[in-house]
Every structure is written in structure tokens, then in C-alpha cells.
Amino acid sequence: MIARPKQHDPAAAGGVAPAPGAALRGLVAESAAARAAVALARRAAASEIAVLFEGESGVGKEVFARAVHADSARAHAPFVAVNCGALPESLVESILFGHERGAFTGAVERRAGKFVEADGGVLFLDEIGELPLSAQVKLLRAVQEGEVDPLGAAQPRRVNIRLLAATNRDLRREVAEGRFREDLFYRVSAFPVRIPPLRVRREDIAPLALRLLARLAPDGAQPRLTPEAARVLEAAPWPGNVRELENALHRALVLADGGPLRPEHLPAPAPPAAVHGATQGATQGATHEGPHDGALPTLSEVEAAHIRLVLARCGGRMAEAARRLGIGRSTLYRKLADLGISGGDGAA
Known part of the structure; x- marks a missing residue:
């Protein structure tokens, strides 16, 4: 077996021990x-x-x-x-x-x-x-x-x-x-x-984006993310996960040219076929019980993810979202109810 770790004294190395954890x-x-x-x-x-x-x-x-x-x-x-x-x-x-x-x-x-x-x-x-x-x-x-x-x-x-x-x-x-x-x-x-993919940890996307922006921005810059842009980020499928998010934010910073990041600075919505991501574990979070089963998302999950993305792009405006989806507004309301998505004008 590999030996136990040697003891290290941070003070002796001229450093200060960080707080545990x-x-x-x-x-x-x-x-x-x-x-x-x-x-x-x-x-x-x-x-x-x-x-x-x-x-x-x-x-x-x-x-x-x-x-x-x-x-x-x-x-x-x-x-x-x-x-x-x-x-x-x-x-x-x-x-x-x-x-x-x-x-x-x-x-x-x-x-x-x-x-x-x-x-x-x-x-x-x-x-x-x-x-x-x-x-x-x-x-x-x-x-x-x-x-x-x-x-x-x-x-x-x-x-x-x-x-x-x-x-x-x-x-x-x-x-x-x-x-x-x-x-x-x-x-x-x-x-x-x-480690779960971004599509099952959407609450992390906005704070993660802000942290990435702080790191990517030029020295002294304080990039801002508009609420509309944050909703677009949270609705996107991100098959490339944090790496893809970081690349999208870097591009957006360049396009924003020092101003706040808006939806138009972000990549266009991915087609529904991209929602399942590049690899495995579509719905599994964190566990130590063994590897995932590689299951792909269901059709309703793919549809729900795309509708959320389009709603975010449209700022929650139902008429505009229905037009972009190519369906009637009443059909969109019915799909929102069937899929359990909160929607409505001004809501994303």
C-alpha cells in the first residue's frame, strides 16, 4: 500500500495554513x-x-x-x-x-x-x-x-x-x-x-458565471451581467458544461466592449438535439454508489429544456416565444402546463 503522508509544517515553509476546508x-x-x-x-x-x-x-x-x-x-x-x-x-x-x-x-x-x-x-x-x-x-x-x-x-x-x-x-x-x-x-x-453537469445544477450557473467573469475580465474591470442575460445562461443546455460556459462568457466580454453583458452577446440557442449533452449521466447528480447508467433524457425533458431556453431569450414574452417556437400561444400555454414550466409574460 502507499505510505501515509509526510507531515508538512506550513509555518516552516514560510506560509500560513489556510482555514480547514x-x-x-x-x-x-x-x-x-x-x-x-x-x-x-x-x-x-x-x-x-x-x-x-x-x-x-x-x-x-x-x-x-x-x-x-x-x-x-x-x-x-x-x-x-x-x-x-x-x-x-x-x-x-x-x-x-x-x-x-x-x-x-x-x-x-x-x-x-x-x-x-x-x-x-x-x-x-x-x-x-x-x-x-x-x-x-x-x-x-x-x-x-x-x-x-x-x-x-x-x-x-x-x-x-x-x-x-x-x-x-x-x-x-x-x-x-x-x-x-x-x-x-x-x-x-x-x-x-x-460531479453533476450544469443542466442539473442550474442554480449554480449565474453565480458561477459571475465568478468566471471576474477572472476573465481585464484588470480593474467589473463586468456586469444583465438579468436577461442571466436567464439565458440558466436556460441553456451547456453540453460542454463549465468549459463551454467559460468560452461563451469570454466571447461575450469581447462583444460587450466594456458594457454590461446582454442576451445578444451570448451564443444563439442550441438546437434541441444538443440538449442531451456530449456524454453520459443526463439526470444523475452526485453519488458514491457507482457509475451512472448513461441514460439519455426523455423527449419531454429535451422539449422542456428548449422551451425554457426560448422563453429566457424572449424575456418571458409568451407571444414572442410562441412565434420563435413556431406554435400558437395557446399551444405554448398548454405545453408549459403539461411540462410543469412556470411561464407568462415577463417570467422566464
Whole structure:
């Protein structure tokens, strides 16, 4: 097993210890789904258990991982992030576990490897499901034994790391189909934390947008979001999640040219077919009971999401919304009642 963490004294390092749990408390979590994910992450931060962050692309899995590290006993030790999907297959073992000079053609100098770089701290393996099976074997040994075998080295090297990982795949399905080792799955997923997509945490969208705008705006600028623009953001499906939201806000800032952000500065509504998002877990929030079932939303859910989006774009004006939807106003009222959507002139 991987060793217990070394004790770190922030005062000795010239720093000031942050308030316990400050990083996780700082995450935007107004919705019940996000609060559940943060609550699980807080429990994970207080232990040394291996954590697997699950969720669609762009939901902020690395943000959660960094917050867990910042609130843990290893906060003042390294946090080393590796995107497994970006590693060339021929160099995976060298990058993760290191190599000696001359270990293979082109190895002109010694490389420590990511495990050694993270010694004493946290190694975060993003998109762990992308690792080839050959590298999974060595990763399992490193996780189980707390040591790595650099290519060309005479002896293994002990390492003291905490492993955090993330995936947007259903790893149980990957195991069943032979693409991910079952023994490794149980090692890395001891404590799964599912990060919900934006479409099931709409209460978080406006405060999250304000935080992103503060970060994206030029120094000294104080960007404003009009209520109409906020309603458009809250109604949009955001298949790309926080990453897509951030890109949309960056574009809107440029178009607003220093003024308040209005609906016309935001991207046009996505077609209904895009509402289901890019990947899995359409309706599941945060849980640690296992991976999602990959279910797609129902037709009524897709229809409801699109109607909310159009209503927000129209500022709640029913006649305009009905015109854009290509239906009569009475039909729109009936759909609102059937789908349980609050509507009416001036309401979004």
C-alpha cells in the first residue's frame, strides 16, 4: 500500500495554513446536486483514500481534485496533474514512471517521472480510462506497492503519493469490455465522486458565471451581467458544461466592449438535439454508489429544456416565444402546463 503522508509544517515553509476546508467551501454549490458532490469531496479530503472523480467533459473534475488536495494533509506538498489522454502511447511508462539515461533510443538524459515528481503529495491522473492496458499493469503495481520501476533502472524506487483520478467514461463498462483492468478499477475507485453537469445544477450557473467573469475580465474591470442575460445562461443546455460556459462568457466580454453583458452577446440557442449533452449521466447528480447508467433524457425533458431556453431569450414574452417556437400561444400555454414550466409574460 502507499505510505501515509509526510507531515508538512506550513509555518516552516514560510506560509500560513489556510482555514480547514476553505478550498471546497469556495466552490460554487448552490444546487443540491453540487452540494452533495462537495460534501463527498470534503469527506475524501479528510482521508487518504483513492478518489475517482466521474462526470462529463468540462464539469470541473480537476477543480474538485485540486480543492481536495488543498484541504488535505498534503496541501503543502506537490499536486502533479497528468492528462492520460494526451500521453503518446510509446512514452506513457517513461512519463509516468521515469527512465534512466540510455534506457531506450532517444533517452539522452534521466527522467524522474510523474510519480517521483509527486512524491509526498498528490498525483492526479485525468482521463485515466485512456491509459493503455500495458501501462495499467505498472500503474496497479505502483498503487499497490508504493514503488515504481523506472525504465532501465536496476532497482525500484519507493514513492509516497496519494492518487486522485478522473474519467468521463463508464469504467465499469470499460472493465466489462476488456479495456480497463478490473483490479486497477477497484484500486482507483475506492471513493467515487460524481460531479453533476450544469443542466442539473442550474442554480449554480449565474453565480458561477459571475465568478468566471471576474477572472476573465481585464484588470480593474467589473463586468456586469444583465438579468436577461442571466436567464439565458440558466436556460441553456451547456453540453460542454463549465468549459463551454467559460468560452461563451469570454466571447461575450469581447462583444460587450466594456458594457454590461446582454442576451445578444451570448451564443444563439442550441438546437434541441444538443440538449442531451456530449456524454453520459443526463439526470444523475452526485453519488458514491457507482457509475451512472448513461441514460439519455426523455423527449419531454429535451422539449422542456428548449422551451425554457426560448422563453429566457424572449424575456418571458409568451407571444414572442410562441412565434420563435413556431406554435400558437395557446399551444405554448398548454405545453408549459403539461411540462410543469412556470411561464407568462415577463417570467422566464
